[in-house]
Amino acid sequence: MAISLDIRDEATRAQLAAVQAGRIDDRSSLIGLTRARLGEALRDAGVPDRQIRMRVQQLWHWLYVRGVDDFAAMSNVSKDLKATLAERFTIAGPEIVEEQISADGTRKWLLRFPPRGAGKPVEIETVYIPEEGRGTLCVSSQVGCTLTCTFCHTGTQTLVRNLTAGEIVAQVMLARQRLGDFPDADTPAGAIVPSEGRKVSNIVMMGMGEPLYNYEHVRDAMQVFTDGDGLSLSKRRVTLSTSGVVPKIGPIGEETGAMLAISLHAVTDELRDVLVPINKKYPIADLLAACRAYPGLSNARRITFEYVMLKGVNDSLADAKELVRLLKGIPAKINLIPFNKWPGSDYECSDWEQIEKFADFINANGYASPIRTPRGQDILAACGQLKSESERMKKTERLAYEAMMIVGHGE
Incomplete structure (x- = not known):
């Protein structure tokens, strides 16, 4: 017997509420960046060149070996850097x-x-x-x-x-x-x-x-x-x-x-x-x-x-x-x-x-x-x-979402 866990309604409501409140997350994701591009992202965030290689390795380990989805869990990364990363980037999953x-x-x-x-x-x-x-x-x-x-x-x-x-x-x-x-x-x-x-x-x-x-x-x-x-x-x-x-x-x-x-x-x-x-x-x-x-x-x-x-x-x-x-x-x-x-x-x-x-x-x-x-x-x-x-979303759901998008972007 197949088991199904459907959270569509809850997720849709949460998404619509976030859009209505203007909380569109425009941070870029660090997931999926190659090592070179991850280094570039850290450099753009103000990480000194001399630290780039070390920081890339730290983040790589936390993301792909440990599987963390929150910068706060990165125990060997400084508090200031974690705050900078959290402000500019996301590592959240879908x-x-x-x-x-x-x-x-x-x-x-x-x-x-x-x-x-x-x-x-x-x-x-x-x-x-x-x-x-x-x-x-x-x-x-x-x-x-x-x-x-x-x-x-x-x-x-x-x-x-x-x-x-x-x-x-x-x-x-x-x-x-x-x-x-x-x-x-x-x-x-x-x-x-x-x-x-x-x-x-x-x-x-x-x-x-x-x-x-x-x-x-x-x-x-x-x-x-x-x-x-x-x-x-x-x-x-x-x-x-x-x-x-x-x-x-x-x-x-x-x-x-x-x-x-x-x-x-x-x-x-x-x-x-x-x-x-x-x-x-x-x-x-x-x-x-x-x-x-x-x-x-x-x-x-x-x-x-x-x-x-x-x-x-x-x-x-x-x-x-x-x-x-x-x-x-x-x-x-x-x-x-x-x-x-x-x-x-x-x-x-x-x-x-x-x-x-x-x-x-x-x-x-x-x-x-x-x-x-x-x-x-x-x-x-x-x-x-x-x-x-x-x-297959209901037409009413789609229209509501599109209306919320307009509100969220102030158009």
């Missing part, structure tokens, strides 16, 4: 509008980030999937999406905006806080916190949005994920999934060293143009050429090809044969994803027997072809089901 826990242990958070400038709050979804010996966090990179993949629920939500690096990193920090991955408050400040045994051991950039259409912020966030003195995730445990933004595939590999996943889903341009419309711009041949040139590609660093199984659409043995032919020479594994139904979709999941035949053929031809076990279907947390609730 609001949890709703937390749902699936019968299989999968968790989905609907998160609200505060307004940027004169904009509105935005909402995104983040999913945690516990598995034997690991825990995977599915992180969003955009509010909505531009790609309109016809089998994907997120694709029915228009793009609102890109997430900042801070908003991407904040999803990981919130998950670690909720799951108890950060040390207790009474752990000594200099203690070394082991990275093994944490619940969030893997990150996949497979949530809402196309990561490579938000390149700079995603790149910076991934560099924070893998910094050895912070969140300290192995580059082999961070995977970026793209629908095929070909010009950015090589650069993201060079700059982050992340594992690569490709949302393929079809073996002909004719079908992929329908399922994944970006294929009209970057067809299969160009996409696979970029995959063959991916930095660090080897049998130890294989590319994952994601293939959603759609009944009578892309699941024939002829499709399986063509898939093997297309991927020849690419170190790869092929994740077969049973289609997860969502409201309004016309597609159906392939029969299980057909999925197994498809997998058996691919396995027999030398490619690992696991069938992804659907997780979190009862809370719409499975692959292709994510969609923020921001679109």
